[in-house]
Amino acid sequence: MANNPVDELSQREEKKHVFKDSTFDNSKTVNGKKKLWRSLKQITAQERNLPWPDNSINYSSISAPPSFKPAKKYSDISGLIAKYKDPQTSLYYAGHEEFSTVRNLPSDIITGYLTLRGSYNPIG
Amino acid sequence: MAEEVIILKDLKLVPDKYYDYSQTLRNSKTPIVIDNGSFTCKAGWATSSVPNLIFKNILARPRKERGKKDGETLIGNDIANIEAVRFQLKSQFDRNVITQFNVQEQIFDYTFSHLGIDSNGSINHPIIITEPVANPNYSRLLMSELLFECYHVPGICYGIDGLFSYQHNGHNDKTGLVVNCGHHTTHIIPVINGTPDLINSRRIDVGGYHITYYLHKLLQLKYPAHYNAITPSRAEELIYEHGFLAVHYTDALKQWSDPEYYDHNVKRIQLPYSMAVVLTPDQQRDKRREMAKKLVEMNARKRDEKLAEDEEQLHQLLMIREMIEDGEPIEEVREVLRSHGLKNEKDLRKLIIDLQTRIDRAKSKIAAASLNASNIEEHEEPKLRFFKNKIQLPKEESISKIWLKDIYKKRQDIIDKKTVRKQRRQDMAKRGTAASLERMRLISQLARKDKRDDDFGSRDEDWDVYKVINKEGGDTDSEEEQEKISELEEVLRFYDPTFVSSNTYEEQNPKEAHQLHFGIERMRCTEVLFQPSIIGCGQGGITDTIEFILKKYNVQTANDIAENVFLTGGPTKLPYFKQRVYRELREMRPLESNINVKLSDSPFLDAWFGAREFASKHDFHKYLLTPEMYAEMGGDYFIENYCSNMYYPLPEAVQEPEGLSEQNIEI
Numbered sequence: 163m164a165n166n167p168v169d170e171l172s173q174r175e176e177k178k179h180v181f182k183d184s185t186f187d188n189s190k191t192v193n194g195k196k197k198l199w200r201s202l203k204q205i206t207a208q209e210r211n212l213p214w215p216d217n218s219i220n221y222s223s224i225s226a227p228p229s230f231k232p233a234k235k236y237s238d239i240s241g242l243i244a245k246y247k248d249p250q251t252s253l254y255y256a257g258h259e260e261f262s263t264v265r266n267l268p269s270d271i272i273t274g275y276l277t278l279r280g281s282y283n284p285i286g
Numbered sequence: 287m288a289e290e291v292i293i294l295k296d297l298k299l300v301p302d303k304y305y306d307y308s309q310t311l312r313n314s315k316t317p318i319v320i321d322n323g324s325f326t327c328k329a330g331w332a333t334s335s336v337p338n339l340i341f342k343n344i345l346a347r348p349r350k351e352r353g354k355k356d357g358e359t360l361i362g363n364d365i366a367n368i369e370a371v372r373f374q375l376k377s378q379f380d381r382n383v384i385t386q387f388n389v390q391e392q393i394f395d396y397t398f399s400h401l402g403i404d405s406n407g408s409i410n411h412p413i414i415i416t417e418p419v420a421n422p423n424y425s426r427l428l429m430s431e432l433l434f435e436c437y438h439v440p441g442i443c444y445g446i447d448g449l450f451s452y453q454h455n456g457h458n459d460k461t462g463l464v465v466n467c468g469h470h471t472t473h474i475i476p477v478i479n480g481t482p483d484l485i486n487s488r489r490i491d492v493g494g495y496h497i498t499y500y501l502h503k504l505l506q507l508k509y510p511a512h513y514n515a516i517t518p519s520r521a522e523e524l525i526y527e528h529g530f531l532a533v534h535y536t537d538a539l540k541q542w543s544d545p546e547y548y549d550h551n552v553k554r555i556q557l558p559y560s561m562a563v564v565l566t567p568d569q570q571r572d573k574r575r576e577m578a579k580k581l582v583e584m585n586a587r588k589r590d591e592k593l594a595e596d597e598e599q600l601h602q603l604l605m606i607r608e609m610i611e612d613g614e615p616i617e618e619v620r621e622v623l624r625s626h627g628l629k630n631e632k633d634l635r636k637l638i639i640d641l642q643t644r645i646d647r648a649k650s651k652i653a654a655a656s657l658n659a660s661n662i663e664e665h666e667e668p669k670l671r672f673f674k675n676k677i678q679l680p681k682e683e684s685i686s687k688i689w690l691k692d693i694y695k696k697r698q699d700i701i702d703k704k705t706v707r708k709q710r711r712q713d714m715a716k717r718g719t720a721a722s723l724e725r726m727r728l729i730s731q732l733a734r735k736d737k738r739d740d741d742f743g744s745r746d747e748d749w750d751v752y753k754v755i756n757k758e759g760g761d762t763d764s765e766e767e768q769e770k771i772s773e774l775e776e777v778l779r780f781y782d783p784t785f786v787s788s789n790t791y792e793e794q795n796p797k798e799a800h801q802l803h804f805g806i807e808r809m810r811c812t813e814v815l816f817q818p819s820i821i822g823c824g825q826g827g828i829t830d831t832i833e834f835i836l837k838k839y840n841v842q843t844a845n846d847i848a849e850n851v852f853l854t855g856g857p858t859k860l861p862y863f864k865q866r867v868y869r870e871l872r873e874m875r876p877l878e879s880n881i882n883v884k885l886s887d888s889p890f891l892d893a894w895f896g897a898r899e900f901a902s903k904h905d906f907h908k909y910l911l912t913p914e915m916y917a918e919m920g921g922d923y924f925i926e927n928y929c930s931n932m933y934y935p936l937p938e939a940v941q942e943p944e945g946l947s948e949q950n951i952e953i
Contacts, residue, residue, distance in 0.1 A: 202383050
């Protein structure tokens with residue numbers, strides 16, 4: 163009698179996914195270690211190294227090319243078109259009102275803006 | 287209108303319901319349609335008019351805590367508040383490709399169990415599922431493996447979401463261009479006479495996710511004080527409620543730089559806040575007294591309980607002693623003693639004495655405490671008076687003037703120190719200034735090779751040189767200084783009515799201090815789709831890529847394509863998306879050429895609808911990959927259809943035998 167609730171629970175647990183093959187093991191343990199899933203980078207790198215026929219397509223081959231137009235520069239702070247770049251912080255800014263703001267920014271905000279724009283270089 | 291303040295909705299997700307597995311579904315092998323997007327998963331029966339399930343394609347696995355039972359894994363709409371579990375979220379996707387198939391398995395479990403399926407050991411329904419353009423064979427292999435070997439489905443059909451959407455919008459065998467804007471990627475697929483030209487398709491690695499991410503980070507940088515209140519979910523809400531695409535970005539920027547236009551179009555977003563309650567000294571004292579009282583009461587209660595317990599035990603022990611004295615049989619006495627955890631009579635006597643002293647002590651403590659209670663208030667008063675004495679105005683006017691002047695000077699000194707430091711920092715950053723030249727001189731001196739009489743470090747002052755050559759100037763703006771300044775300012779404000787504080791910011795009312803101004807960001811964040819360079823992505827934007835693709839065709843075909851540009855996917859719902867694409871195409875295409883841009887009827891769901899229609903076709907079974915084919919043709923095999931990728935067998939498989947034979951020869 164006392165075992166009944168436990169039985170019920172396990173039954174419900176099973177019932178939840180009765181449609182599955184219980185022998186299927188997706189975690190793929192190899193020598194007791196869990197197999198790691200390959201990342202997209204690994205997959206595409208491996209794919210690129212294969213000798214594909216000429217007219218075939220794969221994940222890397224359909225990547226869009228860079229733009230032919232020069233990238234426009236926008237003020238990091240306001241988003242307006244940036245005419246200037248501060249040589250000290252290397253932030254873009256639009257006008258003299260923004261300049262004083264740029265100069266007063268704490269360093270973590272400056273690196274934040276640069277990282278967001280993808281041009282943060284800690285080496286210099 | 288400009289003063290209107292927008293309150294965030296912070297919608298909570300509602301768990302999905304479990305559907306019934308009706309007899310007709312059970313017996314009819316109705317296909318299950320799954321639009322497996324990296325943002326949301328749309329799943330349902332091919333006979334349903336709308337997807338039965340729409341949920342975020344994520345799961346939250348609670349962290350394992352010691353001593354606690356593992357919490358339940360939450361999936362999709364079970365997660366009521368995503369922000370609460372932000373760091374435990376898992377997705378099966380790496381960009382737009384599925385890589386984590388253990389997560390995908392749990393998502394399938396969720397999907398199938400919510401559809402009500404309860405058949406034993408298998409799913410008796412073919413699956414039609416979407417996949418990205420040029421899905422790597424490896425990923426498809428694992429997907430087929432999962433569906434066939436774990437769920438034993440009778441058949442799988444793969445297709446591309448954007449193309450299903452294109453078909454659904456009635457473009458059956460037309461020429462056109464599909465612009466499918468997803469969560470992580472945007473695909474641009476030319477279709478020639480109804481057949482997708484995948485070789486000339488391109489993928490831009492920017493999508494809805496990047497819009498949200500960019501806005502989230504921008505607002506956090508703009509309002510560092512509200513760093514934690516600005517969450518990705520809130521950013522997402524803001525974009526879909528108030529975001530739009532600029533038809534002409536640079537022109538729009540010029541408009542925004544006009545303060546009047548800005549004021550008129552900025553959205554003020556109210557973050558939740560609570561009024562900081564400032565207590566008067568009297569209230570504070572009352573509160574403290576109340577807390578102390580509570581504590582005393584709690585202690586007293588504990589002591590009373592303990593006392594009662596002890597007394598009860600003592601009573602019992604005394605009874606036992608009486609029993610012994612009365613000369614009860616030894617066996618019985620021993621039994622009773624054992625039940626109290628005692629060995630013999632000696633122990634009993636000792637315990638009785640212990641208990642008695644403990645009870646006495648407790649009683650005297652209680653008596654002392656009740657005496658103390660009346661004394662507490664007297665103790666507190668002098669303490670407060672002491673606080674008030676700390677800053678006291680001298681009585682004579684001349685002295686008070688000097689005193690005030692002194693305070694002013696102290697404050698000015700700190701401010702001066704700060705400005706000097708700032709100037710130094712700026713000078714250091716530039717080349718050629720005296721400060722940086724001096725710094726370089728010192729560094730070269732320190733690095734000099736011949737140190738004949740090197741006694742560096744013998745004096746403590748030697749080490750100061752490192753403070754000087756440090757770019758920061760040795761010390762930084764400390765919080766301590768800021769605190770000192772505000773303390774001094776408070777004194778000045780109190781004693782000198784003419785004093786004006788240096789920062790008025792803190793006096794802003796909390797309601798306004800918790801408002802975000804959502805202005806240029808409304809279109810700045812969505813612009814990443816057209817100018818990925820904004821977030822440092824090297825690829826061209828949507829229209830750049832369209833131009834690139836059109837150049838691959840002859841004039842006639844390019845014209846045909848431009849005449850039928852079709853937009854689908856979540857972000858294309860943003861206002862003016864269509865106009866923006868049209869405007870740029872108009873500039874790009876030859877004069878007087880025909881351009882048509884059409885927005886999908888329902889950008890979010892059309893891929894599912896298209897896949898459902900495909901699954902309802904009478905010849906659907908022809909396109910089904912069966913378990914037999916899977917076993918025969920290899921794991922990455924699938925049957926092509928007019929909405930799918932093309933099948934290229936893994937070249938590796940052909941080469942393997944050669945490699946093996948070579949090895950054999952060597953041996």
